[in-house]
Amino acid sequence: MVQRTHTYFKQACLRLVSMALKTGLTQASVSISTCMPKATRSKHQNYLLMCGIVGYLGTREAYPILIQGLKRLEYRGYDSAGVALFNGHLDMFKCKGKVADLEAIVGTAPAATMGIGHTRWATHGEPNDPNSHPHASNSGRLVMVHNGIIENFAALKELLSKAGYVFHSDTDTEVLVNFIEYIQDQEEVELDQAVRLALNE
Ligand code: GLU
Numbered sequence: 001m002v003q004r005t006h007t008y009f010k011q012a013c014l015r016l017v018s019m020a021l022k023t024g025l026t027q028a029s030v031s032i033s034t035c036m037p038k039a040t041r042s043k044h045q046n047y048l049l050m051c052g053i054v055g056y057l058g059t060r061e062a063y064p065i066l067i068q069g070l071k072r073l074e075y076r077g078y079d080s081a082g083v084a085l086f087n088g089h090l091d092m093f094k095c096k097g098k099v100a101d102l103e104a105i106v107g108t109a110p111a112a113t114m115g116i117g118h119t120r121w122a123t124h125g126e127p128n129d130p131n132s133h134p135h136a137s138n139s140g141r142l143v144m145v146h147n148g149i150i151e152n153f154a155a156l157k158e159l160l161s162k163a164g165y166v167f168h169s170d171t172d173t174e175v176l177v178n179f180i181e182y183i184q185d186q187e188e189v190e191l192d193q194a195v196r197l198a199l200n201e
Pocket residue numbers: 052119120121122123124125131146147148149150171172173
């Protein structure tokens with residue numbers, strides 16, 4: 001499915017997922033890049049930064065860190081932005097436009113020490129609010145931001161639709177997050193294993 005997944009980031013994402021799992025959380029956020037060649041890790045151990053994707057899991061407030069990261073990525077150009085924050089329950093904010101537009105709709109962010117953020121460069125589906133990232137799976141268990149292209153998303157979407165999944169956007173990303181959930185349920189595996197299986201499909 002994913003032709004150009006970069007191993008380093010895949011491992012970093014899996015580490016983030018594993019950290020979420022170790023906290024005992026029933027929900028986890030997954031950030032995946034399928035094409036970007038370079039990832040960096042800052043001096044903050046739990047702070048991942050890479051081309052339109054920021055993730056944080058730690059003891060500090062996540063939202064200011066995510067917004068700061070997204071602003072540092074603004075020079076790349078993008079059409080929409082969004083964040084998902086988790087603190088026992090999920091809060092998701094996303095919109096077409098700039099990071100400043102996102103900040104305006106968030107207002108005072110809910111307290112959370114875990115979150116993911118994204119700036120989108122649309123490839124599948126026009127730039128609009130529903131197509132903006134993050135995307136949640138049908139059950140709401142998984143939330144994803146993603147950079148890149150899922151080349152066989154149409155076949156996967158058909159498979160998932162036949163299995164009863166419904167879609168709220170035109171993106172390949174929403175297909176991927178539901179495909180991971182589907183694998184997790186079908187194979188009865190943990191999230192990190194389901195991510196591995198999905199990316200190797
Ligand atoms: N293919 C995804 C989309 O169109 C991700 C685009 C991106 O890399 O920002 O939403």
